[in-house]
Amino acid sequence: MYEEFYGLKEKPFNLTPDPRFFFLSENHRGAFEHLLYGIKEREGFILITGEVGAGKTTLCRALLNKIESQSTDSALILNPMFSGQELLQCILSDFGISSGGTTKKELLDELNQFLLNQQGANRSSILIIDEAQNLPLPVLEEIRILSNLETEKEKLLQIILMGQVELKEKLSLPRLRQLNQRISIRYHLQPLGKEEVPRYIHHRLTVAGSSGDIHFTPGALREIYNYSRGIPRLINLASDRALLGGYAEQSREIQRQTVMKGLKSLEGEEAPRPGGVFRQRLALGLVGLLVFVLGVLFAMFFLDSDLIPLRKGRSSPASPSAEAKSTQDKGQGNSFYTIQIGSYKTETEALEVAERVKSTGYPLFLARADAADGGSGHRLYLGRFAQKTEAEEVERTFKRVEGFSQVQVVLTSSQLSKKAAP
DSSP: OOHHHHTOSSOTTOSSOOGGGOOOOHHHHHHHHHHHHHHHTTOSEEEEEEOTTSSHHHHHHHHHHHHTTSSEEEEEEOSOOOOHHHHHHHHHHHTTOOOOOOSHHHHHHHHHHHHHHHHHTTOEEEEEETTGGGSOHHHHHHHHHHTTOBOSSSBSOEEEEEEOHHHHHHHTSGGGHHHHHTEEEEEEEOOOOTTTHHHHHHHHHHHTTOOSOOEEOHHHHHHHHHHHTTOHHHHHHHHHHHHHHHHHHTOSEEOHHHHHHHHHHHTTSOOOOOOGGGHHHHHHHHHHHHHHHHHHHHHHHTOOBSSEEOOTTOOSOOOBOOOEEOOOSBOOTTEEEEEEEEEESSHHHHHHHHHHHGGGOOOEEEEEEEOTTSOEEEEEEEEEESBHHHHHHHHHHHHTSTTOTTOEEEEEEBOOOSSOOO
C-alpha cells in the first residue's frame, strides 16, 4: 500500500516472524547466545520464555537460519495441541522420516534409530517446540522421555522449549519435577528498553529498503513506546499504522499526532485520512486504501460473524451457517479466513473436537449446516485470519496430526447479527 510512497521494497512492520528483521536487542542477543551455547555443548533441555509478542518465534526462526548451514537437522513444532503419539508422528514428519509405526513404541524406535544414524554421520538433531505452554501435562511428561534417547557420552536429541510465562508455572508443578530438573539453560525474553525502540524501528525500516528519509519524531517514538511498553509485536502494530497515517498525509515525517491517530484506528475509533491539499490528486488510490482499512477495522471490532463463538455453558444451537468458500489470497470487505475443522452430525460431537483443539489459543466457531436430506449438522471452525497465508500455516500444522487431514482454509463472510452469541 504505502511502500512505493516511502521507497520501500516491502512492508517493514509485518507481524510474521521473518528472521531477516530479527533485531538483536541486548536481551535478545543474550537469548540467542544462550541458545547457540546450549546447542554447541549439546545440553539436553533449553527453556526460553517471554510475554506474548516478545519475539520468541522470530528468535526461533533466526536460530534455524544460523544453524541450517551447519551439521544440524531440526524439527520445529508450532502451536502444539497433540497427544503424545501425535507429537511423535509430527516430530518424525518434520525430521523428514517416513514412518510406518502405528504404536508409540514403534514411533520411538524409529526416532531413536534416526538419531543414532545422525550421530554416526556426525550430525546434531534439535527439536524446537514453540508455544510449549499449550502442551498438556501428560505430553510434557513424555517429552522428558525423549531426553532419555542418548549414548553413554551424549544426548542424541536437544530439545528447546519456547513459551509464554505460563510454561514456567507448569514446569514448577510437582508432577513435572523431573522434567524441570533436566532443564540446564533458562532465559526469559524481556521487552525492549525505551532507548532500544528507535533502533528497532530504524533496523526494520532499513531491512525493508528505506534510504533513511523516513523520520519518526521524538514525540512519535515516545507514543509508540508508551503504547507497546517495548513489546516488539505492539511496536510493529503501532509503527505500521503510523506509516499508513503518514502516507495518508503525504508526509515522510511521522509526528506524535499521526501515531495517536493510528493507535485510535487500532481501537476501531478512527482511521487515518489524507490531508486536504492532496485529496484530489490521491483520490482514486486513497479511496480504495481507506475502504480496505476501514473494512478490516470494522470487521475486527464492530461486526459479529455468522459463526457463533463457542462459550462455556453453551446449550442452544448455533446460528445459521455462514457462507464459506475457497478464494484468493486476501479477504475482501467484511470477510476473513478461517479453518474448517470438520462437519459433525450433532453439536455434542463438534464440541468434543473443540475441547481437543481449544489449547491452540485460536477462537473457535460453531455453525449449523443444513443437510441435503432436510436435517442439519454442525461445522467447527478455528481462527480468524486476515491473510490466507497465515491460515494456511496453521492448516499445515493440523494436517500433520492424525484425524485432522481433511481440515481446509475457507473464506467466510461476516455481517451484523441480530442474534447475540449465547
